[in-house]
Amino acid sequence: MTETEYLIVGAGPTGLGAAARLHEKNLDWCLLEAKEHFGGLAASYVDEQGFTWDQGGHVQFSHYDTFDRYMDMALGRDGWLNHERESWVRICKNWVPYPFQNNLHRLPPAERWECVQGLLQAWRQSSQIENRKSKIENFQDWIQQTFGEGIARLFMSPYNFKVWAIPPEKMDWHWIGERVSVPELDSVLRSICTGEDQVSWGPNATFRFPRRGGTGAAWQAIGEKLPCDRVRLGCTVTGIDIKAKQVVTDTGERIAYRHVISTIPLNHLIGMTPGVVEAEKANDLRYSATHVVGVGMEGQTPDHLRTRCWMYFPESNSPYYRVTVFSNYSPENVPRPGEQWSLMAEVSESVYKPVDQDRIVEQTVNALMEDGLIPDRAAISSKAHYMLEQAYPTPFLGRDAVVDPMLRAFEAYDIYSRGRFGAWKYEVANQDHSFAQGYECVERLVSGGGSAYEHTLFHPEIVNKRRNA
Numbered sequence: 001m002t003e004t005e006y007l008i009v010g011a012g013p014t015g016l017g018a019a020a021r022l023h024e025k026n027l028d029w030c031l032l033e034a035k036e037h038f039g040g041l042a043a044s045y046v047d048e049q050g051f052t053w054d055q056g057g058h059v060q061f062s063h064y065d066t067f068d069r070y071m072d073m074a075l076g077r078d079g080w081l082n083h084e085r086e087s088w089v090r091i092c093k094n095w096v097p098y099p100f101q102n103n104l105h106r107l108p109p110a111e112r113w114e115c116v117q118g119l120l121q122a123w124r125q126s127s128q129i130e131n132r133k134s135k136i137e138n139f140q141d142w143i144q145q146t147f148g149e150g151i152a153r154l155f156m157s158p159y160n161f162k163v164w165a166i167p168p169e170k171m172d173w174h175w176i177g178e179r180v181s182v183p184e185l186d187s188v189l190r191s192i193c194t195g196e197d198q199v200s201w202g203p204n205a206t207f208r209f210p211r212r213g214g215t216g217a218a219w220q221a222i223g224e225k226l227p228c229d230r231v232r233l234g235c236t237v238t239g240i241d242i243k244a245k246q247v248v249t250d251t252g253e254r255i256a257y258r259h260v261i262s263t264i265p266l267n268h269l270i271g272m273t274p275g276v277v278e279a280e281k282a283n284d285l286r287y288s289a290t291h292v293v294g295v296g297m298e299g300q301t302p303d304h305l306r307t308r309c310w311m312y313f314p315e316s317n318s319p320y321y322r323v324t325v326f327s328n329y330s331p332e333n334v335p336r337p338g339e340q341w342s343l344m345a346e347v348s349e350s351v352y353k354p355v356d357q358d359r360i361v362e363q364t365v366n367a368l369m370e371d372g373l374i375p376d377r378a379a380i381s382s383k384a385h386y387m388l389e390q391a392y393p394t395p396f397l398g399r400d401a402v403v404d405p406m407l408r409a410f411e412a413y414d415i416y417s418r419g420r421f422g423a424w425k426y427e428v429a430n431q432d433h434s435f436a437q438g439y440e441c442v443e444r445l446v447s448g449g450g451s452a453y454e455h456t457l458f459h460p461e462i463v464n465k466r467r468n469a
């Protein structure tokens with residue numbers, strides 16, 4: 001193939017969303033992917049001992065009927081296991097159901113009062129100050145003004161630093177939308193007075209997971225349903241010649257295009273496409289890495305973990321921010337179902353939060369023992385470690401003023417940068433959003449219309465409240 005109308009770079013969820021729509025429309029397209037498999041960050045792998053791992057805790061929930069249709073088609077309805085979220089926060093040696101701020105009655109009395117006092121103060125201030133939100137300058141301000149000092153100190157500030165690996169003071173807050181539970185004061189007080197847990201908040205209160213092969217199985221199935229003469233795996237794009245409108249691959253091949261849909265990280269795209277955005281500007285795009293440490297265990301899942309999905313760890317006595325009981329998502333995530341089980345821990349890293357990469361697996365196992373999640377070190381049969389260099393696109397201060405002109409600069413050359421790191425918008429960077437970004441970008445290009453076709457990228461606040469794409 002030496003020329004094509006639509007050239008897609010990357011076969012993660014975004015690239016596959018674009019390819020799916022182009023295939024539906026029977027157009028001329030081609031997809032190039034550096035790896036030998038589909039799925040990108042949502043791919044899964046099997047370690048040497050036969051345990052299946054995702055690249056971080058992935059659960060499937062969706063804002064789109066189209067996405068659901070493709071997922072049903074990928075594995076068939078029987079290929080999925082449906083789950084109700086059961087997640088917990090480890091704090092002050094207690095387990096508090098998630099969302100933490102809705103379940104303060106589980107805290108020791110002194111910490112419970114600290115949280116309530118802070119909430120009352122925040123509530124009083126918010127009713128005094130007009131246009132409260134205009135006074136918020138960063139994520140840390142948002143946390144404190146929304147939840148008060150107590151919840152900020154105990155959970156929100158340390159937890160968010162642990163996940164993002166960047167101080168909340170250096171982050172924007174406009175991305176939050178549906179991603180953080182903001183309970184009404186009366187519902188917080190009700191839970192404290194009645195002692196009732198409130199656990200059903202949020203878009204991922206129920207989710208589904210592939211019966212076999214991890215999250216990546218769904219993306220592999222979608223990729224394999226595409227016509228193989230249009231897809232090239234193991235093909236790395238090394239440059240884009242904007243004058244000739246040609247993509248250059250690692251074998252030196254040149255493919256002429258009319259439009260490129262690029263789903264690779266925007267900072268890489270800038271580096272490989274001289275003349276569009278100044279190379280140094282790529283450094284303005286902040287991100288963090290994640291280490292995924294999988295621990296495969298012999299025996300039965302301990303009773304207290306049998307129904308748990310994942311647990312959050314805000315405190316500094318463990319390296320991880322989240323641990324998933326991965327074998328609870330599917331018994332087939334272990335090689336001998338019923339005789340083994342597995343835990344998957346995630347640890348973030350950045351210049352603000354360095355990680356001793358040689359010792360992180362041992363540090364993780366030690367902390368899992370201290371947190372009572374691994375009952376017996378001798379029962380460990382597998383330890384897997386995978387580092388995602390770019391895992392979280394940080395919603396840094398001034399992000400949109402940096403990213404949006406970059407996206408427009410590329411569009412002027414018919415290059416559409418989309419997806420988790422392609423468009424750098426965390427609020428629309430899950431699998432369903434990413435698939436939709438690719439799908440909607442094709443709608444826009446085919447229709448010859450403008451950005452109004454790209455609801456996901458340009459109207460996250462609407463998309464995240466609805467289910468009708």
Ligand SMILES: Cc1cc2nc3c(=O)[nH]c(=O)nc-3n(C[C@H](O)[C@H](O)[C@H](O)COP(=O)(O)OP(=O)(O)OC[C@H]3O[C@@H](n4cnc5c(N)ncnc54)[C@H](O)[C@@H]3O)c2cc1C
Pocket residue numbers: 009010011012013014015032033034035038039040041042055056057058059060061235236237238263264265290346388390391392418419420421422429430431432434
């Ligand atoms: C730790 C973690 C937890 C997550 N949890 C969830 C969750 O619970 N639920 C959820 O829905 N989503 C979750 N996600 C998000 C999900 O993984 C992403 O939405 C999705 O993978 C992004 O898709 P993408 O196609 O935009 O990018 P990617 O998945 O990054 O795909 C980009 C593709 O481009 C390829 N590529 C890169 N450079 C080149 C090149 N030069 N030439 C050719 N190909 C190239 C890459 O190999 C890759 O396949 C999580 C992500 C992470 C990191």
